[in-house]
Amino acid sequence: xxxxxxxxxxxxxxxxxxxxxxxxxxxxxxxxxxxxxxxxxxxxxxxxxxxxxxxxxxxxx
Numbered sequence: 461x462x463x464x465x466x467x468x469x470x471x472x473x474x475x476x477x478x479x480x481x482x483x484x485x486x487x488x489x490x491x492x493x494x495x496x497x498x499x500x501x502x503x504x505x506x507x508x509x510x511x512x513x514x515x516x517x518x519x520x521x
Contacts, residue, residue, distance in 0.1 A: 469500070469509075476504035 468477050479500040486495045498511040 471502040471505060471507050471509075473507045474502065474505040476502050478503040479509070 469479065470477055479502055482499040482501065484497045484499050486497060495512065500509040
């Protein structure tokens with residue numbers, strides 16, 4: 461791969477490259493932490509790829 465090529469994200473199940481992007485949040489069991497994630501949902505097989513953003517104990521929204 462040369463430096464000018466952009467890698468294409470592929471679904472690990474069906475090898476599809478078309479995704480629906482959503483933003484999600486996962487709270488800990490006791491609600492002390494909140495994890496923001498970007499979710500990419502494969503349009504072909506609906507497999508969900510999770511990408512971790514950041515977390516904070518002060519995020520109560």
